[in-house]
Amino acid sequence: MSVSGPTPVTKTSGVTTATDQPGTDAGDPFEIPDEELRTRALLALRQGRFDLAEKLLAGKDVDQAALVESLRIYQAELEIQNEELQRSHRQTQTALSRFMAFFDNLPVAELVVDGQGLVKEANEEARRLFGLRDTVYHQYFFIRLIEESDRGPAIHALANLRPDEPIDLHELGFRTKAEKVFIGDLHMAALPTDEEDGRRILCAVVDRTEAVLQREALRESRERYRVIAEFSSDWEYWIGPDAQYRYVSPACTRLTGYPSAAFIADAGLFGRLLHPDDRHLWEKHLGAHLGDESSGINPLELRIRHLDGQEYWIEHSCTPVFGESGDFLGRRGVNRDITELKRSREQLHFLAQHDALTGLPNRSLFRQRLEEAIPRTIRRGGETALLFLDLDRFKVVNDTLGHPVGDLLLQQVAERLTHAVRACDTVARLGGDEFVVISEDVQEPNDAAVLAKRLLDLFVKPFDVEGRELFLSLSIGIGIYPLDGADVDTLIRHADTAMYRAKADGRNGFRFFDPEMSEGAAERLRLEQELRNALPRDELMLEYQPQVVLPEGALCGVEVLCRWNHPRLGLLSPAHFLPLANDIGLIDQLDLWVLEHACAQVAAWDRCGFGVPRLAVNLSVHRIQGNDVPEKIKSILARTGMDPRRLELDLTEASIMARPANTIANLEQLSGLGIGLAVDDFGTGCSSLACIKRLAIRRLKIDRSFIERLMTGSDDEAIVHAVIGLARGLGLTVLAEGVETNAQAELLIRGGCDEAQGYFFGKAVGPDELASRYCSKKT
Secondary structure, X not given: OOOOOOOOOOOEOOEOOHHHOOXXXXXXXXXXXXXXXXHHHHHHHXXXXXXXXXXXXXXXXXXXXXXXXXXXXXXXXXXXXXHHHHHHHHHHHHHHHHHHHHHHHOOOEEEEEEOOOEEEEEOHHHHHHHOOOOOOOOOEEHHHHEOHHHHHHHHHHHHOOEOOEOEEEEEEEEEOOOOOEEEEXXXXXXXXXXXXXXXXXXXXXXEOHHHHHHHHHHHHHHHHHHHHHHHOOOEEEEEOOOOOEEEEOOXXXXXXXXXXXXXXXXXXXXXXXEOHHHHHHHHHHHHHHHHOOOOOEEEEEEEEEOOOOOEEEEEEEEEEEEOOOOOEEEEEEEEEEOHHHHHHHHHHHHHHHEOOOOOOEOHHHHHHHHHHHHHHHHHHOOEEEEEEEEEEOHHHHHHHHOHHHHHHXXXXXXXXXXXXXXXXXXXXXXXXXXXEEEEEEEOOHHHHHHHHHHHHHXXXXXXXXXXXXXXXXXXXXXEEEOOOOOOHHHHHHHHHHHHHHHHHOOXXXXXXXXXXXXXXXHHHHHHHHHHHOOOOOOOEEEEEEEEEEOOOOOEEEEEEEEEEEEOOOEEEOHXXXXXXXXXXXXXXXXXXXXXXXXXXXXXXXXXXXXXXXXEEEEOOHHHHHOOOHHHHHHHHHHHHOOOHHHEEEEEEXXXXXXXXXXXXXXXXXXXXXXXXXXXXXXXXXXXXXXHHHHOOOOEEEEOHHHHOOHHHOOOHHHHHHHHHHHHHHHOOEEEEOOOOOHHHHHHHHHHOOOEEOOOOOOOOEOHHHHHHHHHHHHO
């Protein structure tokens, strides 16, 4: 290693030379100790100044191998330190990336604000919530994101925030850049920073809008419920699991007279106010009320006593109440006043089983009581009597005086019957004028007869209806259980049959059921069905009886008579089936059929040259009262071509007097068409002469019952002469019915009778025979 001359040692960057060391001679490097020289050389090598290290070592005998080894060791140490520094840097970068990802993806809006209140950082949720853009939110004052009314507390918090004391502000108003307002909670915390970055504050905003709105809605709902409960007519309450009331609405006062506070203070008050018969129901209900937390309980109807003694019916219902955590909080219940509803139900139940007019049991309850009576009769070993009652001629009262009077009469009848029987007996109204009496514990049939006589005696005294004295009688049929029927239906049927026999036997009496009656009842039922089919099967036929002028005997008209050509019983006269037709409601249909076919027959006679001056047709009470009768008859006349002036309608006195206003109006219309009107069976009723005069009646027909007794020395001759004289005075024609002998005819002629009909002048015959008889007389 060559040694150069002395060189000046100067101070260079990062290296301390010999001139820098005090107390040493820098001019001669060989005078420097080896250790110090080695140290300086290593330092130069570490600083990368290899030229300096070479100069230092050039003049010394230094162990270069050891120096290089030391250098290698040092290099290895440097590499290890460098790797540690790089690993530490990577970890720092990873942690920073993880934090930034966590920060940016938090579902809570996070903003970093500097000491001046400017937004420096904002995560994705904050940018979304406030509508900030990456290029805009920087240098944006955080305080501007808060509603002006709430900025004061926020500014104060920002100014007084300490590093170790975060601040929470609840339910502030925030405003987005789109000017939308929401409600949120603000959490502020100071972030650790260096002096270069200055103060940093983390502001976390939690959107509480939905929760606040729900809370407000819940509060409003509770308030509405409170208002509704306070003013509701229903008594509402909340009872806890401990059976103590938490809430009782004011409606309890109306039903009990006690205020809400009384029930809250005394939970047992409600039970004590209940009807004694209902308390056990409530106690059982209350156990389930508090024990079963799963569901509601079926409603319960209870009677509760008011403080003033009045009793109410309430319907109790309840449902479980649970808290937000699912814990059972008791039950909410309602007590609803159903007093009127209960009364209405009871009234409906009563009406379902009782007659609305009389208040008596109706057909349904009657049957139920009869079914209950039979088992009792079997146990006691006695008999039960069933009495069927039918008011005689009640229909005449109804038709003459009207339904209002008839209803009042039925009410009085029901009252008399009820007072005449025992409390254990049943009086029921089946409908119309039919009543029944169930009498239990009858020891023998004579007991039923005694009861029937007592009921008949009730009707000896007249009924006073609106100042009118009305007389009625009864027809009673009696059936005895078990003699006349082992079951309800049979007993009812047989008692009804006996009643019809009593009515057929002259009314105002009673009859026990006899097995022979069943045959007659069955025959009547069969005849009813056959009569309904008579018209469709063309089994009815018409015959015509001549009416002649006295004394000549010339034909002046014919009266049409209906016959039933029964396939089983043969030819039946009107007396056999017209009452039946009236009972089953076929009389109106039958009247129109007779009228139309008779008018058509007159037209047929006209076509063959046989002219009948007048056609007399009987019209029933039902038909003459119908509102449609004028139009129906006009239609028949138009279809058949019948001249109205050749038609005469025969009316009974009863038909004229029944509902005179309606009847007179119909008859006036018919008379206006030119149709003649005649009073049939005159003298057997109670005609009003004023009514006859008003209706322009043309003819009075003397009933056959007076004619047949003319030659017996009775007063009937005087009656006939009186009728003829009356007719003369009124300017009416008189026709005698049922003339069968010459002596009768002669007496009528002497008395001035105008016309007659009967077997003496000719019986009723078919249309062909009648035409043949009178056509042959002309020739």
